[in-house]
Amino acid sequence: VIMGNEAGDADSIISSLGLGYVQSLAYDTTKSTTTTAMQEKNVPVIVPIVSVSRADMSLRRDVILLLDLAGINVDKLLYMDDDIVTSHLL
Numbered sequence: 001v002i003m004g005n006e007a008g009d010a011d012s013i014i015s016s017l018g019l020g021y022v023q024s025l026a027y028d029t030t031k032s033t034t035t036t037a038m039q040e041k042n043v044p045v046i047v048p049i050v051s052v053s054r055a056d057m058s059l060r061r062d063v064i065l066l067l068d069l070a071g072i073n074v075d076k077l078l079y080m081d082d083d084i085v086t087s088h089l090l
Contacts, residue, residue, distance in 0.1 A: 001047050001089050003080075008052030010063045017072070020048030047078065047089060054079040 002020045004012025027043045050057065057064070057074055067074055078085050 001049060003049045004051045006051055008050065008056070008060065010060070010066060013050050013052075013060075013063050014066060016048045016051070017067075017077075020046050049085055049089065050077050050079045052079065053081040055081075 002016045002023070004016040023046050052060065057079065064074055078089075080086075080090075
């Protein structure tokens with residue numbers, strides 16, 4: 001789990017997403033698409049989480065603009081208050 005500080009400002013959110021991406025480059029998962037094959041190779045699951053609630057993201061217009069310019073859909077990200085995050089990751 002990669003998460004920025006709880007303030008959820010632009011640099012924190014962008015940094016956690018960027019670090020998650022860079023760390024994922026260290027593992028060649030293109031040849032191992034099944035969960036079993038990835039577990040056998042000890043490939044970690046790298047999960048960047050936006051450190052604000054999904055509803056509060058709409059207030060961070062600077063972050064939305066930056067992510068949009070990078071081609072990242074904010075609706076597809078994981079947020080602090082998502083069920084999967086609260087029940088399984090944190």
